[in-house]
Amino acid sequence: ILNVEQSPQSLHVQEGDSTNFTCSFPSSNFYALHWYRWETAKSPEALFVMTLNGDEKKKGRISATLNTKEGYSYLYIKGSQPEDSATYLCAVNFNKFYFGSGTKLNVKP
Amino acid sequence: DTAVSQTPKYLVTQMGNDKSIKCEQNLGHDTMYWYKQDSKKFLKIMFSYNNKELIINETVPNRFSPKSPDKAHLNLHINSLELGDSAVYFCASSQDHPGVSYNEQFFGPGTRLTVL
Numbered sequence: 001i002l003n004v005e006q007s008p009q010s011l012h013v014q015e016g017d018s019t020n021f022t023c024s025f026p027s028s029n030f031y032a033l034h035w036y037r038w039e040t041a042k043s044p045e046a047l048f049v050m051t052l053n054g055d056e057k058k059k060g061r062i063s064a065t066l067n068t069k070e071g072y073s074y075l076y077i078k079g080s081q082p083e084d085s086a087t088y089l090c091a092v093n094f095n096k097f098y099f100g101s102g103t104k105l106n107v108k109p
Numbered sequence: 110d111t112a113v114s115q116t117p118k119y120l121v122t123q124m125g126n127d128k129s130i131k132c133e134q135n136l137g138h139d140t141m142y143w144y145k146q147d148s149k150k151f152l153k154i155m156f157s158y159n160n161k162e163l164i165i166n167e168t169v170p171n172r173f174s175p176k177s178p179d180k181a182h183l184n185l186h187i188n189s190l191e192l193g194d195s196a197v198y199f200c201a202s203s204q205d206h207p208g209v210s211y212n213e214q215f216f217g218p219g220t221r222l223t224v225l
Contacts, residue, residue, distance in 0.1 A: 032211060043113070043199065043216035051211060089152075095208050096165055097142075099152040 002026055004092050006100035013080050014108050020076045021103040023090030027071035031093040035064055035075055038087040038102065047075075047088075080107040112136050113217040115200050121223045122190055129186045130220045132200030140164075140206050141183035142214065143175060146197040158183055159206045187222075195224045 005024045013019050023033065032051045036044035048057040053068040061078045077084055087102040113134045122128050134141060142165075143155040156175040157165035163175070172188040187194060200217040 031208070034213065043218050046213050046215070049211055049213050087150075091152075091214075093207055093212065096157075097154060097207060097214065099144075101149055101151050 002092070002094055002098050004090060004098045004100040006088075006090050006103050008103060009101065010104040010106070012106045012108065015080060015082060017080050017107075018076065018078045019080055019105065020074050021088060021105075023073045023075070023092075023100055025071045025073075025090075025092045025098075026094075027068055029094045030068050030071075031095060033066055033073050034091045034093070034097075035073070036089040036091065038089050040086075044089055075103075077105070080105070082107045082109050113200060113202055113215050115198075115217040115220050117220060118218060119221050119223075121225065123225055124190055124192060126190050127186070127188045128190060128222075129184055130198055130200075130222070131182070131184045132217055133182050134200075134202040134215070134217075135181065136202055136204075136215060137181075138202040138204050138215075139180055140203045140212075141177065141180070142201040142203075143183065143185050144199040144201065145169075146199065146219070148196075152199065156183075156185075157207070164206055190222075190224045192224050195222055197221050 035047040038044040050066040055066040064075045066073045087104045089102045090100040140159045142157045144152045158177040161177045177183045197219045201214040203212045203214045
């Protein structure tokens with residue numbers, strides 16, 4: 001069993017704050033890392049797919065980086081808005097998908 | 110149009126019953142998956158089919174049996190339901206099998222199963 005760990009488990013920030021969270025994984029046999037945004041009562045929606053060491057992806061105020069040698073990825077949200085409140089899920093593809101337990105973000109107006 | 114759909118959304122049943130959950134995707138994908146969200150909120154892979162062939166079969170009780178009549182459908186049948194089967198089950202699909210690195214998964218809305 002391969003462990004994908006996310007931290008923190010939950011995060012409360014004020015509107016306008018910038019924030020980041022981490023996904024850690026074993027670096028061997030790595031295929032790709034996926035970030036998902038998961039709102040309550042909905043299904044996970046893909047944010048980014050990253051494969052190469054040093055990859056950086058950006059979508060609006062959200063960006064992510066990948067370090068496959070040391071086995072971690074960061075997700076950044078700049079100027080958080082209440083609509084960013086969701087669980088952010090990391091999944092690593094080792095020829096099979098392993099999910100972290102997510103970071104639950106709550107952005108207060 | 111819903112890309113990955115599951116039915117039913119909620120399922121409440123008695124212990125010992127047999128039930129099925131259906132999943133359909135209209136994305137033209139070759140691979141479909143069943144995940145169970147456990148009590149700690151982790152999504153754990155149960156099964157995966159690629160072009161109607163079983164490619165991932167995790168250690169789940171053999172009371173769980175997937176069936177893929179065609180590559181757009183992957184159903185999950187559960188025999189002799191137990192209390193511990195209560196969970197949310199998610200279906201997903203992707204264009205290729207997991208060994209393709211850029212493979213992106215699309216998830217269904219989940220089925221909340223409650224066994225009484």
